[in-house]
Amino acid sequence: MSKPGINFLSQDELVAIHNTSLEIVEKTCS
Amino acid sequence: MRALLTSLSDHEVDQIHKASLQILKETGIKVTSEKVRKLLAENGAEISGDIVKIPESLVAEALSRAPHKMILGAREPKCDLKIPADEFPFIATSGFSPFVDDFRTGERRYSTSADLKDFAILSDYIDTVDFFWPIVIPGDVAPSLQELHSLAISFENNRKHIQCSCVTEKTAKWQVRLATAIAGSEEELKKRPLFSTINCTVAPLVFEKGSSEAMVVLAKAGIPPAPMSMVLAATTGPATIAGTLALGNAEELAALVIIECANPGAPMIYCAEIAPADMKTGEINYGAPEYPLLCAGGAQLARFYKLPKYVADISPQQTPNNASPPKRKQVDTSSVKRSLAAVALHYTPRPDIFASFGGLDQAMSASLDQLVLDAEVYEHARAYLRRFEVNDDTLALDIVHKVGPGGHFLSEKHTLEHFKKEIWSRSMDDTFILDPMSKGSFPERAKMKVKEVLSTHKAPPIEEALRNEMQQILKDAEKDILGNG
Numbered sequence: 001m002s003k004p005g006i007n008f009l010s011q012d013e014l015v016a017i018h019n020t021s022l023e024i025v026e027k028t029c030s
Numbered sequence: 031m032r033a034l035l036t037s038l039s040d041h042e043v044d045q046i047h048k049a050s051l052q053i054l055k056e057t058g059i060k061v062t063s064e065k066v067r068k069l070l071a072e073n074g075a076e077i078s079g080d081i082v083k084i085p086e087s088l089v090a091e092a093l094s095r096a097p098h099k100m101i102l103g104a105r106e107p108k109c110d111l112k113i114p115a116d117e118f119p120f121i122a123t124s125g126f127s128p129f130v131d132d133f134r135t136g137e138r139r140y141s142t143s144a145d146l147k148d149f150a151i152l153s154d155y156i157d158t159v160d161f162f163w164p165i166v167i168p169g170d171v172a173p174s175l176q177e178l179h180s181l182a183i184s185f186e187n188n189r190k191h192i193q194c195s196c197v198t199e200k201t202a203k204w205q206v207r208l209a210t211a212i213a214g215s216e217e218e219l220k221k222r223p224l225f226s227t228i229n230c231t232v233a234p235l236v237f238e239k240g241s242s243e244a245m246v247v248l249a250k251a252g253i254p255p256a257p258m259s260m261v262l263a264a265t266t267g268p269a270t271i272a273g274t275l276a277l278g279n280a281e282e283l284a285a286l287v288i289i290e291c292a293n294p295g296a297p298m299i300y301c302a303e304i305a306p307a308d309m310k311t312g313e314i315n316y317g318a319p320e321y322p323l324l325c326a327g328g329a330q331l332a333r334f335y336k337l338p339k340y341v342a343d344i345s346p347q348q349t350p351n352n353a354s355p356p357k358r359k360q361v362d363t364s365s366v367k368r369s370l371a372a373v374a375l376h377y378t379p380r381p382d383i384f385a386s387f388g389g390l391d392q393a394m395s396a397s398l399d400q401l402v403l404d405a406e407v408y409e410h411a412r413a414y415l416r417r418f419e420v421n422d423d424t425l426a427l428d429i430v431h432k433v434g435p436g437g438h439f440l441s442e443k444h445t446l447e448h449f450k451k452e453i454w455s456r457s458m459d460d461t462f463i464l465d466p467m468s469k470g471s472f473p474e475r476a477k478m479k480v481k482e483v484l485s486t487h488k489a490p491p492i493e494e495a496l497r498n499e500m501q502q503i504l505k506d507a508e509k510d511i512l513g514n515g
Contacts (some may be wrong), residue, residue, distance in 0.1 A: 002039040004323050006378060009031045013420040020425045028431045 032117075035378035036321040038330050042272070046331065049276035050283055051086050053235070055273070058083035059284045066246060066288060073291045078483040083272060089283050092290035098336040100254060102161060102383075103222025104210060106189035106490060110222060113299075115336045115382040117417045120160035120477050121152055121408065124226065124389025124396055125167050126180070128194055131390055131397035133477050138395055141166035143183055146258040149388070150187035152398055152480060154489040156463060157389075158405040163228075165388050165396045174511050177201045181225060181400045182208060182504055186497070187490050193256070193385075196227040196508035198240040201248035204507035211499050212492075220476035221253030226299060230258045231281045233266035242288060249289040249296035256301035256340050257285030262314055263324075265307040271320060275327045279303040286337075299383070314392055322376050329379035339381040363458040366407055373407055374414035398484075402463055402476040409462035413454040424448070447494040 009017070038046070058081045061067045067077055075447035076083040102111040102120075111120045130141040148166050149347075153159040163178035171179045177195050184192045185208070196202050205225065227248055229241045245255045259281035261267035267274040282300050289298045304324050308315040313319065328341035377384065386393070387408070388401030418424070429444045439445050459466070464475045465482070492500070 002037065002042060004035065004037040004326065007034045007036060009420075013031050014423065016420050018113050023427055024430050027427075028434055 031420055033374075033378050033414060034380055035322065035326040036330055037271075037326040037374065038241060038275075040045040043334050046272065046276045046327070047334065049272075050280040050473065051089060053276065053280040054084040054284055054287075055086060056083070057235065060236045063235070063242050065265075065316045066237065066239075068243045069246065070288065073287075074450075075287075076315050082285060083217070088287055088383060089371075092283070092306060093335055093414060094135050095294045095296075096286055096335075097297050098335060098338075100338060101222050102193075102226055102254070103213070103219075103224045104161070104191045104223060105185060105221070105492075109190045109193055111382060111383070113382045118412060119377060119384040121158060121382050121405075122161045122163045122193060122383065122385040123149065123159060123401060124386040124393050125165060125193075125196060127389065127393050127396045128169065129395035130166050130311040131395050131400070133397055133399045133480055140169045141396075143179065144169035146180060146183050146185050148398060148484055149396070149401065150184050151487055151489060152401060152483050154188040154190065155483045155487045156238060156402070156405050158409055158463065159190070161193060161383070161402075163193045163385050165401070172512065173477075174198070174201075175508060177200075178204050178507055178511070179504070181205050182500060184380045185209075185224070185500070186492060192223060192225040194227060194242075195230060196244045196248065196255075197226065198511075199243035199247055200507075200511050202244035202251075202253075204246065204503065206251040206253060206509070207503050207507070208500060209250075211496060211503060218253065223251075223253045224296075224441050226254040226256060228257045228258050228301070229285070230260060233259065233261040233280060233281065234261045234277055235284070237288070239282065241482045245285065245288055245293040249292040249298075249451055252293075252295035252296065254299050254338075255285070255289060257282060257289075258301045258303050259285075260300075260314070261304045261305040263320070264304070267304070271324060271327070273329070274304055274306075275302075275324065278302040278328065279331050283329075293312045298337065299340045300328070300335065300337040302328035302331070303341065304328060309427075316392055322379065324380075325376070326379040329381050332381075337381070340381065340383045340385075341381050356453065361481040363472060367410075367458050369407065371414065374411040377411065377415055382453040384436035396494055399473060399476040403472060403515045405477070406461060406463045406472070410456070413456075416454075418452065424452075450460060480484070 060080050061082045069080050071077045074088050082434045100113045104110050131138050145166050149165045153162045168179050182195045209224045210219050229245050248255050259278040261274050261278040263274040267277045286298050289296050305314050306318045306320045306371050325341050329339050332339035341503040388396045455496050468478050470477045
């Protein structure tokens, strides 16, 4: 069986947060 | 985003589903009711003696008919529960213990109708209790009438949805009669079933006459049965987690087939309460580490079928208390606080409904103060179970840009607008149910709350004409069931 795990973020949420992080790096840190 | 405990991959869910189908097709189930065997035969099952082999097509048909949504109605409509549950599961009391731990004396004794009435009143008062499972047996009533009377006592003293056990066809008929009187008509009862039932299978794979015939009656009346599979790994099921899940799931699917054959489209609640056996005593081991993982697997299977999920049960010993006489000890708030993550873990499989507030010692007993304590602790444990939104506002890109590297967010309006919802800042002193001004340990304060509620609270009364009708139904049922009419 798979290792039990507590999932927190859905795939869509992961992508949304990843994209936001990219934007922060691009806009805020540039 | 929200915490969700899983123990199976999608592929493993499919493997277990297929293993369950094979069990039903090749091993079959034992059905001791001729009436139910006939019903299954008419729908394409293969009968040999009391063994019923169920083809895959019949399971598929049952799954296609079963509703994915339902309302669990309540005597007071504002207490209706819409399934599937949204953010949090709906919570009930534990169920049908033969003993009670008397909070006044500390003694464990057989429970009575008066005890059940007290539990119903207390559960009516506590908002955290969403529906009521008669938590103790009314032991002063004849055994064959206990399930019916427990429903009547619950209806009279609790305005919420009632879930009770039902192990005979006659009991089912009279329970439906009682609920129909309150609902006003059979049609109204079907729209908002005021009660649902627990119908245990006998693992492995036995469907007793009484319980299976009761399921047929209930299905026809639109009452949702929750066929509680209680396969115990290593005794009534294989020692393996995967094998136990497949067996428990097979029992759930078989029950669904019976229900959908009886009344196509009838509601059913998936209720695999499977657990490991305690290998030293043979008892169910709710405290085992495998237990929440089995609950998670069961919840995943229910989700796979899109059936309402009732698969998890908090381990009573997760909430430290002093209500169990053999383990009596004082508990401070810090030890309760330390238990919160463990309590929350049991809810993370995310069932729709969930039972067991107030139960003690694997549901052999129950106590009123434990019910208060469990509800209080659950309110704090909700912190781990909250859903958090992911959207443009919560991703806060504009604020991050505004504050910039090396800045600070504390003075931002965005922080003011969100911190109360997102950052849990309640301490254990900020109680939900216990009187915040009361002194002493949590268990002592729980006892004070019980005394206060029982001396001041009553469920909204049932009007006299209806109460008289219910009394007449109970009298008629007594004659019918006891056979002296």
